[in-house]
Amino acid sequence: MKHVPPPEDTNAQRFELARVQTAALVIIAFAVVLFLLVQAQFILISLAVAIILFSLTADVISFIARQRIGRLRVPNWLASIVALLLIGAALLTMTSIVVAQINTVLQITLAYAERAPEAIAALFSWAGDDTEAAVLNSMRSIELSGYLRGAAGGATSLTQASVLVILFVGFLFAERVWFQTKLLAFTGNPAQAKRIGLIISSIIHRVNYYLLVKTGISLVTGVMTYVLAQAFGMEIAMPLGVMTFVLNFIPNVGSIVATGLVALAAYVQFGDPTLTVVIFVISGAIQFMNGSVIDPMLMGRALRLSSFGILVSLAFWGAVWGIPGMFLSVPIMVMMLVVCSHVPALRPIAILLSREGLPDSEDQLDKS
Numbered sequence: 001m002k003h004v005p006p007p008e009d010t011n012a013q014r015f016e017l018a019r020v021q022t023a024a025l026v027i028i029a030f031a032v033v034l035f036l037l038v039q040a041q042f043i044l045i046s047l048a049v050a051i052i053l054f055s056l057t058a059d060v061i062s063f064i065a066r067q068r069i070g071r072l073r074v075p076n077w078l079a080s081i082v083a084l085l086l087i088g089a090a091l092l093t094m095t096s097i098v099v100a101q102i103n104t105v106l107q108i109t110l111a112y113a114e115r116a117p118e119a120i121a122a123l124f125s126w127a128g129d130d131t132e133a134a135v136l137n138s139m140r141s142i143e144l145s146g147y148l149r150g151a152a153g154g155a156t157s158l159t160q161a162s163v164l165v166i167l168f169v170g171f172l173f174a175e176r177v178w179f180q181t182k183l184l185a186f187t188g189n190p191a192q193a194k195r196i197g198l199i200i201s202s203i204i205h206r207v208n209y210y211l212l213v214k215t216g217i218s219l220v221t222g223v224m225t226y227v228l229a230q231a232f233g234m235e236i237a238m239p240l241g242v243m244t245f246v247l248n249f250i251p252n253v254g255s256i257v258a259t260g261l262v263a264l265a266a267y268v269q270f271g272d273p274t275l276t277v278v279i280f281v282i283s284g285a286i287q288f289m290n291g292s293v294i295d296p297m298l299m300g301r302a303l304r305l306s307s308f309g310i311l312v313s314l315a316f317w318g319a320v321w322g323i324p325g326m327f328l329s330v331p332i333m334v335m336m337l338v339v340c341s342h343v344p345a346l347r348p349i350a351i352l353l354s355r356e357g358l359p360d361s362e363d364q365l366d367k368s
Contacts, residue, residue, distance in 0.1 A: 045324045046161050048167030049228050052090075052331060055204040056082050056211065080173040088166045088342040095162040122271075130357060172199060203338045207331045215297045218248035221255075221290045225262060228282055232275070236265055248291070250326045251310050304355045305333060334351075 037044060061079045121136035184193040226241030234240065240262055247254035247261075263280035270276065313333040317325030335352060340350035 015294055034320065035230055038071050042161065045321055045328070047168055048328055049171060050165045052207060053087055053165065053169050055174040056208055057087060076177060084170050084173055087169055091166060092161050095159055099158060099240065106224040127332060149219065199338060206334050206338065210334060213295070214249060217290050217295050218245045221245065221248050221286060224286045225283060228286065229262065229281065232266070232279060234265060240265060251330055253314065253326070255291050259283045259287050284320060299309050305337065306353055306355050309333060309353045
């Protein structure tokens with residue numbers, strides 16, 4: 001007599017097969033998305049920066065468009081053009097400053113190239129002559145010119161990316177008038193369109209707040225580093241200040257790298273371990289005070305991101321997009337936290353990303 005499996009076993013097998021297929025599809029989709037992120041990184045990074053700049057200025061444009069000059073009202077298109085011109089001028093100016101400081105650092109690095117291996121190897125003199133000699137040989141084996149050419153190429157691509165960002169921002173300004181109409185047509189439900197609009201507004205508010213606070217803290221830290229380097233007579237005081245300002249946008253790691261650069265530049269120039277330690281301690285104190293005391297006080301509960309989640313996001317986007325990905329890691333994480341908080345199926349991810357494990361509720365979304 002032929003054995004017929006119970007219906008329960010058949011259903012369980014089908015359910016298990018469906019789970020395996022779903023997992024396989026998720027893995028394949030993740031691999032495809034990761035491949036596209038890597039291959040199209042230049043365009044995607046430029047687009048991400050353009051969206052951030054657009055979100056920073058959208059409210060300002062709306063404010064300008066509401067103003068009146070006598071009986072005349074400022075047209076929305078005129079406000080958008082003025083804002084685009086200001087953004088373009090500011091972005092190109094900042095890019096030229098950063099590129100100029102990078103070139104200055106590269107020129108001074110070439111001048112210090114012969115002294116740097118001996119200076120770095122001397123840091124390991126306490127471990128014995130053999131260790132110092134091994135470090136010296138390792139440092140001399142590094143092809144510094146290749147790294148410098150790569151850095152110069154990165155500086156050139158920074159200018160190209162700035163032009164592309166300006167173009168993206170211009171198209172976003174042109175489309176902003178029709179955003180609500182498109183959102184309503186896309187959802188087909190006014191309530192759903194309003195909810196999605198509130199989520200987007202919450203993302204924009206939090207990212208803008210983070211960037212404004214981070215810019216202020218980074219600017220203060222850069223100025224204090226410049227004053228410190230200038231007080232000790234360092235030759236690259238201005239480049240160190242600019243690099244500190246830029247690196248402080250990279251969470252956690254940026255301040256450590258900036259402090260190490262200041263100490264390394266001091267040791268290469270002066271060759272005095274005691275003076276280097278003094279500069280290192282003062283620079284570290286500046287970073288600790290601004291980054292670990294003042295920064296959290298100003299951020300408050302606006303972000304509530306998990307510190308471990310920030311490190312994971314930093315490592316992932318750094319591996320995918322390099323240094324630009326490190327700069328964008330926190331804004332992307334903020335976006336993920338807000339979106340996952342209001343999608344029931346993704347809420348466990350929001351719990352992992354939030355600091356206290358308490359992501360936003362719908363009531364908080366209405367108040368944001």
